[in-house]
Amino acid sequence: MLETAKPSGGDIVKSVTGTLDIKYRFSYGERYDRFFREMRDNKRIMGIACPKCGAVLLPPRPYCGFCYTPVDEWVELSDEGALLTYTVVHLPFIGQPTEPPYIYAFIMLDGADVQFPHILGEIEAADVRSGMRVKAVWAEERKGTLHDIKYFRPV
Amino acid sequence: MALKPPELTYMEGESRCDYNWTTGEVVGTFLAALRDHGKMLAGVCESCGQVAVPPTSYCESCGSEVSDLREVGPRGVVMSWARVADDFEGAPAEAPFRYVLVRPAGADTELLHVAPDDDGIRIGATVRPEFRPREQRGGAITDIRWFVPDGAESEGS
Numbered sequence: 001m002l003e004t005a006k007p008s009g010g011d012i013v014k015s016v017t018g019t020l021d022i023k024y025r026f027s028y029g030e031r032y033d034r035f036f037r038e039m040r041d042n043k044r045i046m047g048i049a050c051p052k053c054g055a056v057l058l059p060p061r062p063y064c065g066f067c068y069t070p071v072d073e074w075v076e077l078s079d080e081g082a083l084l085t086y087t088v089v090h091l092p093f094i095g096q097p098t099e100p101p102y103i104y105a106f107i108m109l110d111g112a113d114v115q116f117p118h119i120l121g122e123i124e125a126a127d128v129r130s131g132m133r134v135k136a137v138w139a140e141e142r143k144g145t146l147h148d149i150k151y152f153r154p155v
Numbered sequence: 156m157a158l159k160p161p162e163l164t165y166m167e168g169e170s171r172c173d174y175n176w177t178t179g180e181v182v183g184t185f186l187a188a189l190r191d192h193g194k195m196l197a198g199v200c201e202s203c204g205q206v207a208v209p210p211t212s213y214c215e216s217c218g219s220e221v222s223d224l225r226e227v228g229p230r231g232v233v234m235s236w237a238r239v240a241d242d243f244e245g246a247p248a249e250a251p252f253r254y255v256l257v258r259p260a261g262a263d264t265e266l267l268h269v270a271p272d273d274d275g276i277r278i279g280a281t282v283r284p285e286f287r288p289r290e291q292r293g294g295a296i297t298d299i300r301w302f303v304p305d306g307a308e309s310e311g312s
Contacts, residue, residue: 010187010190010191010294011187012178012180012183012184012186012187013178013182013183013186013187013190013294013295014177014178014183015175015176015177015178016175016176016178016186016294016295017173017174017175017176018173018174018176019171019172019173019174020171020172020174020245021169021170021171021244021245022169022170022171022172023167023168023169023244024167024168024169024170025165025166025167025168026165026166026167026168027163027164027165028164028165028166032164033164036164037164094169094170094171095168095169095170144164144166145166
């Protein structure tokens with residue numbers, strides 16, 4: 001503890017506030033590169049299949065996340081699938097796909113073994129049910145990001 | 156499908172963290188003295204006698220608790236400096252400027268701050284702090300705008 005008298009005046013400064021703002025550019029690399037090109041140019045969702053355990057991985061990657069085998073077999077997936085689970089996001093935070101409130105969803109696309117995270121549209125939160133069929137709505141202007149799909153709508 | 160030749164694909168993102176750093180009693184008192192009195196306080200170690208600015212709760216030299224604060228400066232000596240030629244995000248001043256390590260009179264350590272890009276800023280030069288007007292101070296190290304060569308006309312005051 002400080003034993004000496006503090007200078008007269010205002011209270012001591014209890015805290016200092018600030019912001020760290022970090023802008024970054026993430027290079028896709030070989031697998032994500034093709035994945036996002038196919039979305040942008042052909043409105044296709046590409047997965048990659050494991051030659052050992054047979055899992056179809058999404059997004060495509062160099063190694064199987066289940067058995068760690070190198071993977072290289074590209075497969076086209078449907079842009080339709082089943083809703084695995086979802087949550088309604090009400091709070092704002094940096095990097096959100098859209099303004100809250102919105103429905104964040106995990107979708108198991110037909111042919112895939114890994115869920116695909118996206119948002120739902122054309123449906124009220126109260127009407128959403130796990131297991132329901134959903135389909136991608138593609139953006140008119142596509143730039144090679146996850147936003148090339150606007151959202152998934154009920155089938 | 157054949158890929159088109161090199162076009163780097165990437166995504167752009169942003170990560171932002173708002174923070175609220177709790178100063179503690181020693182640094183809090185140091186910052187209040189900048190704001191309210193335009194004075195620099197240093198911590199005096201009762202064990203080894205080191206006078207450190209900015210002050211810390213524990214002596215960085217011997218680890219003992221710091222129990223006394225004492226005014227140092229305002230003048231100080233440039234111990235080292237570096238010129239910054241280009242602007243960057245979060246920079247403490249507009250480029251070109253100089254980072255300086257200033258040892259205020261009466262202190263045994265250096266304070267990191269900024270200075271104008273002036274040839275009077277060199278190792279061994281005497282500098283003095285230029286405080287912002289009282290109403291612009293907020294209890295932060297930036298309440299000192301920068302250190303200027305002693306004898307230089309202060310800008311805008």
